[in-house]
Amino acid sequence: MYDQASELRQLVRDRVASGAHPGSHAPLVVVGGGKGGVGTTTMALNLAVAFARHGRRAVFVDADLDHGGHTRLPEPIPSGSVVDVLEGRRTVHEVLQRGPSGIQMLCGAWASGEVGDYSPAAQDRFVAELKHLAPHADAVVVDAGSSRTHFARRFWQNASAVVVVTTSDAPAIMNAYAAIKTLARVESPSILHTLLNQSDEALAADEIHQRIATACRKFLGLRASGAGCVGHCTASGETAGLPIFPARSDAARSLDRVADVLWAQLQVNEAVGGRL
DSSP states (O other): OHHHHHHHHHHHHHHHHTTOOOOSSOOEEEEEESSTTSOHHHHHHHHHHHHHHTTOOEEEEEOOTTTOOTTOOOOSSOOOOHHHHHTTSSOHHHHOEEOGGGOEEEOOOOOOTTTTOOOHHHHHHHHHHHHTTTTTOSEEEEEEETOOSHHHHHHHHHOSEEEEEEOSSHHHHHHHHHHHHHHSOSSSOOEEEEEEESOOOHHHHHHHHHHHHHHIIIIIOOOOEEEEEEOOOOOOSSSTTOOOOOTTSHHHHHHHHHHHHHHHHHHHHHHHTSOO
């Protein structure tokens, strides 16, 4: 992936030299999974931190309404959550909070089935507000959780890139593919990667990525590729209780490489006005 990132960065430089201009929308990098417990929130949060380490202005959005609220900052007077924006009480700008490691955060909240059934107009407005963070954000990383609701589908189908998290467990792998089948957009698909969590065995990760990629190509007409693997890691104790990896850990370095490749791919897509 790192060699690919170097090639993609050169394409970006060539396009910029030819007079290409960046777009007006912030790219949405959606992180999802097929089942709970695979670490989508941890991967999404640390991916946003990795973008920040690369000098990108990153926003993390906890949009998992089934299991949200775990990434709330310990402020005495919370500025609001995803639910406040969806219900029209506040805008995205009003609820953004400064988070650790140089990122901004839109904290999550759990929503019951009744409250969580927001109108398509409310969902579209929310996604549009995130995209219009471009003047303030280079990348918006969305934790879409493992649900397959209309809300999750909105994110997957408006994403510039999707990262599907799985572990090496057979049910997790099957559910990751099922999530792709249910939620991914077949027409003009976004960048689609799989990421193996809780494993540092590169060969095993490659085999799992290839299995999912082959099934996606054969049965769905989608092109998926592996984004590597992230080993077990204990979160730093200096991150306001949030599960953020120490910057020099192997897990953080793995996500640095993912962020590097994603950023290069996003820039190429923006430059050529299409998708890879």
